[in-house]
Amino acid sequence: MTGILAASGPVIPDFGEASSCVQDNRLFCPDWVRDNWGPVLQPALLQHVKLVVIAVAIGFVLAFAAALVARRSTWFERPFDLFSALVYTIPSLALFQLLVPITGLTVTTVEVALVSYTLLILFRNILTGFRSVPADVLEAARGMGMGSFQVLRRVELPLALPAIMAGVRVATISTIALATVAAFVIPEGLGRPIFLALRQFFNTELIITAILAVALALVADGLLVLAQRALTPWTRIKAGS
Amino acid sequence: MIADLSVFGDALRFIQENPGLLWDKTVEQIQLSAAAVGVGLLIALPIGIGLGHLRRYSFVAISVANIGRALPTLAVIAVGIVFLPVGFTVVLIALVVLAVPPILTNAYVGVSEIDAETIEAARGMGMTERQILQRVELPLASPLLFAGIRTAVVFVVASATIAAIAGGGGLGDVIVNQASYGIEGVIGASILVCALAFACDGLVAIVQRLVTPKPLRGRHVDDATLVSEPL
Amino acid sequence: MADAAARIVFDHVTKRYPGRAAPAVDDLTLEIPAGEICILVGPSGGGKTTAMKMVNRLVDMTEGDIRIGDESVRDRDVTELRRGIGYVIQQTGLFPHMTVAENVATVPRLLGWDKQRTEARVDELLDLVDLPAVDYRARYAAQLSGGERQRVGLARALAADPSVMLMDEPFGALDPITRTRLQHELLRIHREVRKTVIFVTHDIDEAILMGDRIAILRPGGRLAQYDTPEAILAGPADDFVADFVGADRGLKRLSLTRLDELPLQPLDGARGPALAGSTTLRDALSTMLSEGSRVVVVLDGDGAPRGSITLDALAERLES
Numbered sequence: 069m070t071g072i073l074a075a076s077g078p079v080i081p082d083f084g085e086a087s088s089c090v091q092d093n094r095l096f097c098p099d100w101v102r103d104n105w106g107p108v109l110q111p112a113l114l115q116h117v118k119l120v121v122i123a124v125a126i127g128f129v130l131a132f133a134a135a136l137v138a139r140r141s142t143w144f145e146r147p148f149d150l151f152s153a154l155v156y157t158i159p160s161l162a163l164f165q166l167l168v169p170i171t172g173l174t175v176t177t178v179e180v181a182l183v184s185y186t187l188l189i190l191f192r193n194i195l196t197g198f199r200s201v202p203a204d205v206l207e208a209a210r211g212m213g214m215g216s217f218q219v220l221r222r223v224e225l226p227l228a229l230p231a232i233m234a235g236v237r238v239a240t241i242s243t244i245a246l247a248t249v250a251a252f253v254i255p256e257g258l259g260r261p262i263f264l265a266l267r268q269f270f271n272t273e274l275i276i277t278a279i280l281a282v283a284l285a286l287v288a289d290g291l292l293v294l295a296q297r298a299l300t301p302w303t304r305i306k307a308g309s
Numbered sequence: 310m311i312a313d314l315s316v317f318g319d320a321l322r323f324i325q326e327n328p329g330l331l332w333d334k335t336v337e338q339i340q341l342s343a344a345a346v347g348v349g350l351l352i353a354l355p356i357g358i359g360l361g362h363l364r365r366y367s368f369v370a371i372s373v374a375n376i377g378r379a380l381p382t383l384a385v386i387a388v389g390i391v392f393l394p395v396g397f398t399v400v401l402i403a404l405v406v407l408a409v410p411p412i413l414t415n416a417y418v419g420v421s422e423i424d425a426e427t428i429e430a431a432r433g434m435g436m437t438e439r440q441i442l443q444r445v446e447l448p449l450a451s452p453l454l455f456a457g458i459r460t461a462v463v464f465v466v467a468s469a470t471i472a473a474i475a476g477g478g479g480l481g482d483v484i485v486n487q488a489s490y491g492i493e494g495v496i497g498a499s500i501l502v503c504a505l506a507f508a509c510d511g512l513v514a515i516v517q518r519l520v521t522p523k524p525l526r527g528r529h530v531d532d533a534t535l536v537s538e539p540l
Numbered sequence: 541m542a543d544a545a546a547r548i549v550f551d552h553v554t555k556r557y558p559g560r561a562a563p564a565v566d567d568l569t570l571e572i573p574a575g576e577i578c579i580l581v582g583p584s585g586g587g588k589t590t591a592m593k594m595v596n597r598l599v600d601m602t603e604g605d606i607r608i609g610d611e612s613v614r615d616r617d618v619t620e621l622r623r624g625i626g627y628v629i630q631q632t633g634l635f636p637h638m639t640v641a642e643n644v645a646t647v648p649r650l651l652g653w654d655k656q657r658t659e660a661r662v663d664e665l666l667d668l669v670d671l672p673a674v675d676y677r678a679r680y681a682a683q684l685s686g687g688e689r690q691r692v693g694l695a696r697a698l699a700a701d702p703s704v705m706l707m708d709e710p711f712g713a714l715d716p717i718t719r720t721r722l723q724h725e726l727l728r729i730h731r732e733v734r735k736t737v738i739f740v741t742h743d744i745d746e747a748i749l750m751g752d753r754i755a756i757l758r759p760g761g762r763l764a765q766y767d768t769p770e771a772i773l774a775g776p777a778d779d780f781v782a783d784f785v786g787a788d789r790g791l792k793r794l795s796l797t798r799l800d801e802l803p804l805q806p807l808d809g810a811r812g813p814a815l816a817g818s819t820t821l822r823d824a825l826s827t828m829l830s831e832g833s834r835v836v837v838v839l840d841g842d843g844a845p846r847g848s849i850t851l852d853a854l855a856e857r858l859e860s
Contacts, residue, residue, distance in 0.1 A: 095391070157506050159467030162499035165484055169316040169496065208633025211598055211706075212647055212696075213622030222646075226637040238378065245381040249471060252485070262383045266474060271391045278384035285379030302637045302680045 090272065097272040104273075108261055113280055115256040119247045120288075123179055124240050127186030131235075134187075135194035145195065152188035160185070160249045168253060178250040185246060186239040193235025197228030230303055233296040237289055244285040258284070320496035327494075331480070331501060338479025338505065341472075342465045345401055349408030349461060354454075357416025361450070362442060370417035377410020382468040386475045400469070400477035407468050408461045415457025419450030448522045455517035462513050466506045480505065545575040545736045546609040546703035548595065553604035555590055555761070563602070564590045565761035572753065577730060577737040579751035581744060583784070587761030588740045592706050595738060596625045608704055623647055626697030626705040626735070630712045632689045634681040640666070640692050641677040647700040665695040668729060687718035694726070698733065705737045711746070723749055744785055748773070748792055756781055770796055790858055794822035799838045802857065804847025812836045814845065821854055828854075 089097035101109070138145040155163075163181045171177040201224050209223045251259025258281045265273035297304065324331060360366050385403040393399040423446055431445045447454075473481025483490050483498035490498070518526060548571070555565040565587040572578040580588035593599040595606055597618050606613045613621055635643050641662050648658045666673040669691040681689060690710055697705060711719040723746065730737065741747055747754050748769045756764040756772070758780050765777040773793040776782035785792065800817030812833040815824055817840055824836050834851040 157463050157510050158503050159463075159470045159506050161467070161470045161481065161484060162502045162506075165495050165499040166503075169313050169492075202631075202633075202636075204629060204631035204633040205635060206633075207598075208627065208629055208693075209635070211596060211622060211625075211627035211629070211633075213619045213624075213650060215619045218650070223635060223637075227635075241375070241378045245379060245384075248381040248383045251383075259381075259383055262387050263474075266387065266390060269390060274387040274391050278387045281381050281384045282376075282379055286375075289375060289379070300637070302682070305680050305682050 090270075093269070093271055095271055096275055100272045101276050108273075109276065109280065112256075112258050112261050112277070113284065116244070116247055116258045116281075116284065119175070119178060119182065119250060119257055120240065120243045123182035123243050123247070124186055124236065126179065127183045127190055127239060127243075128236065130183065131187050131190035132194055134191050135198060138191075138195055139198050148191060149188075152184075152191060155184045156188045160246055161252060164249060164253050173253055175254060175256070177253055178247070178256075182243055182246060182250075186243055189239045189242065190235045193231050193238070194228065197231030197235075198224055200231060201227045226300070229300050230296065233292065233299070237292045237296075240288050240292060241285045244281065244288060248281055316492055316496055319493035320500060323491075323493040323497040324501065327497075331483075331498065334478070334480045334482060334498070335501065335505060338466070338469050338481070338502070341397070341400065341404065341477060341479055342462070342469050342509070345404030345408050345465050345469070346458075346462055348401070348405045349412055349465075350458070352405070353409040353412035354416055357413040358420050358442070358447070358450075361417040361420025362438075362446060364421045367417070367421065370414050370421075373410050374414040377407070377414070380407060380410075382407060382471045386472055390475055395476035397476070397478070400472040400475050403472060403475070404465050404468055404477075408465050411457045411460040411464065413457075415453045415460070416450070419453030419457070420446050422453075423449050449525070451517070451521045452525055455513065455521070459510055459513045459517075462509050463506055466502070466509055470502050545734055547574045547607075548572040548578075548704060548736055548738065549605075549607040550591070551605045551607065553591065553594060553606060554602050555587070555594065555599060556602045562760050563587075565594070565757075568604070568757075568761065568763055570755055570763065570766045572736055572738065574736050575734040576752040577739055577750055579747040579754045580738060580740045580757060581742065581747040581754055582757035582764070583742065583759060585759040586757035588742075588757050589708055590761070591757070592708060592738050592740050595704070595706055596622050596627060623650055623700060624702050624704070626700075626702040628690075628693050628697045628705070628707040628710045630709045632681075632693040634689055634692060634696075636681050638680075639677065640671070640679050640681075640684075641673075643681070643692055644696045644699050646696060651700055661699060662695075665698055668698070668732070669695045670725065671695070685718075686714050687722060690714065690722060691725070694729070698729075698735075703736065705735045707737060707739045709741055710739075712741070719746075726750065745792070748796065756784060791822055791825070793858060794825060794854065795820045797821045797857065799824055799836075799849060800840075802849060802853065804838055804849060805853070807837070807845055807848055810835050810837060810848040812848065814839055816843075817841070817846070821857065824849065825851075825854055 087097060087099050090100050134144070134148055138148065160181065163184070164177060167177040167180055171180060205223060205227070206219065209219045214222065247257050248259035248262065250257045251263050258277055261273055261277045262281075264270075265277065357370070360369060382403070385406050386400070389399040389403045393402070427445065427449070428441060431441045436444065469477055469479050470481035470484060473479055473485050480498045480502040483494050484502070487495050550568045550570050553565060553568045554563050556563045568587075568591055570578075580591055582588050590599055594601050595608070595613060597613055601614075608625075635646070638646075641659075644662045644665055645658045648661060653661070662677070663673040666676055671688060671691055676684075676688075676692075681692070684692065693710070697707075711722050714722065727750065739747075739750055741750075751769055753767065754769055754772055755766040758764045764784075765772055765781050770793065772781065773785060773789045773796070776785055776789070782789070797820065798817065799815060799819050799821065802821075812835040813827050813831050814837040815827060817838050819827075828834060828836060828851055835848050837845050837848050840846045
């Protein structure tokens with residue numbers, strides 16, 4: 069099927085003990101899932117999480133720094149925006165492959181690509197967040213004697229948080245989906261079991277890995293929503309209550 | 310880090326030496342993508358615009374956006390392969406599933422976020438619901454509508470590339486087949502698919518410019534699924 | 541930070557913006573005695589807000605100097621300077637992400653006060669502005685009415701006990717009833733805390749009510765007149781000032797005095813509408829005219845008649 073994938077072991081345990089469900093390749097075999105959770109599914113899931121966390125973390129740091137610059141210097145925003153939009157248009161598989169000659173069949177390649185995709189979303193949202201701070205609040209803060217750093221820390225950041233969290237949510241979900249393509253480059257992440265299962269048309273594995281990928285995204289989103297609610301209690305207040 | 314940049318030179322040579330093959334593959338991918346976007350538009354636009362006009366069921370638009378973003382191409386194809394054989398059909402269905410969310414969400418947001426007072430004024434002037442849709446809502450929503458279409462187009466082209474592993478054909482066929490085409494083929498096809506993505510994006514941008522009413526032109530509008538409102 | 545109020549001196553202060561011919565503030569010189577409320581009033585473009593903002597250096601002077609106490613504002617570190625000045629603006633600028641208590645505690649926290657001292661101070665101030673701490677501490681700005689928000693803004697500005705307060709049209713965004721209420725609140729609070737206050741407004745009536753002294757700035761930022769309200773109303777410096785205070789300045793002067801501040805005539809069977817001693821002369825005149833009486837009976841604090849005042853007595857007051 070694909071020549072790029074690293075060679076891998078057999079999907080179905082080769083003890084000749086595969087259950088009848090698996091041998092008949094019925095729609096979904098819970099026993100296979102149970103048996104292979106430890107050796108196959110869980111590692112893939114954890115690798116996937118690791119890939120995503122690193123990508124979003126690095127992307128956030130870069131986008132945040134860029135937004136801080138763009139906040140003050142108006143010339144910066146447009147070029148950065150254009151650059152990010154450009155990268156965003158590049159098909160993910162192509163980007164991965166184009167990076168391989170440069171950074172090899174490594175996690176670095178994957179991370180460079182994933183981080184590039186998160187930059188656009190995070191930059192826009194962080195900048196929007198900063199811009200949404202009302203002018204009178206900023207004036208009051210300065211007038212009260214807060215230095216630039218204090219204004220940023222005590223006023224701008226908290227008030228920008230809703231928009232920033234929205235960006236982190238979108239970036240995280242998108243990266244979880246994109247990281248499946250990493251399996252074209254390195255044998256890690258949830259994309260790998262999908263590949264192997266595609267080779268064999270193995271229904272159970274196809275279904276469980278697809279479910280895992282989507283479930284991971286929904287769980288991550290849910291956790292981030294909770295985090296946002298915890299961090300921004302004032303946004304849930306109805307005015308005048 | 311491996312920095313064997315001569316590969317890019319080889320890739321360009323590959324492109325030069327295999328114009329027929331690459332052209333066929335490109336056409337294949339364009340056909341597939343166009344079909345997927347077309348069907349996606351047929352499904353998503355009426356629903357998105359309709360719901361947006363009624364200003365109801367916003368949770369549908371939000372849920373669709375969130376789920377759409379969470380769907381990895383590979384996962385959709387994986388599920389498709391369980392029920393359908395490898396080939397054009399399963400890939401088309403998968404691509405349609407991926408194309409619908411951005412179109413639907415942007416259509417919904419674009420129409421529903423139009424100033425209620427503008428709509429009220431139109432109603433007060435005696436326009437029928439249909440006329441309001443045609444003459445007021447659609448033109449005003451067109452920036453966001455097109456933002457969604459652009460996102461869907463780029464996304465479909467990218468996903469079609471990946472879908473080659475399920476028999477989708479197109480330039481992805483070359484990219485996933487290093488054994489047959491060598492690293493220079495993979496890189497060459499990657500370069501071409503990038504060009505294809507940019508070309509498609511540009512095409513939609515041109516259509517957008519032609520269709521958008523003059524006063525609304527030049528306003529850069531963010532894709533609604535890109536910067537979502539916090540819950 | 542000084543606890544006592546400080547004198548403010550504007551010394552030939554000028555502000556020029558690049559690319560504009562006329563200065564925003566032109567050679568402004570005046571002295572505000574410690575503990576007084578000085579109103580900067582004038583039409584738009586008069587530079588009053590600009591002048592005020594030069595005190596806490598949100599705007600930098602082009603020429604001249606401003607001194608608080610005996611120290612020039614240029615000599616102090618700007619952040620330190622601002623922490624010693626209470627700053628109240630029209631839209632309040634309350635921090636939406638902080639509770640009322642946290643808002644008020646902002647400057648004390650910046651100054652490093654310990655928790656206990658800060659909390660005690662917050663409670664003290666909330667009581668001062670008539671927002672019971674027990675109810676209001678934990679609320680957010682979005683839950684407050686406009687008047688309540690501006691009270692919190694005031695408490696916040698007073699928190700670190702600054703020697704000087706700057707107020708930029710603080711009541712401008714409020715409805716007339718709330719505005720009047722807060723104006724009187726501020727006067728009451730000022731009687732208690734006695735800060736030096738610079739108060740900017742475009743409303744001459746507000747200026748007359750609130751000010752110990754009024755500085756009228758004409759467009760182009762030049763000082764037209766600087767004196768007590770009574771003096772300005774009795775003797776406007778020129779046509780611009782006369783125009784600005786309004787043709788009814790005679791009546792406005794009457795509103796500066798209360799019935800119980802005048803010598804009363806004996807009752808002597810005088811009959812007329814009865815008014816409390818705290819009524820302004822202007823309101824008394826209005827009552828006389830509407831009820832067709834040339835005399836009013838003045839009541840004391842318990843509601844008992846003390847004496848009477850005639851229309852002629854009012855007119856005499858104006859002539860003096």
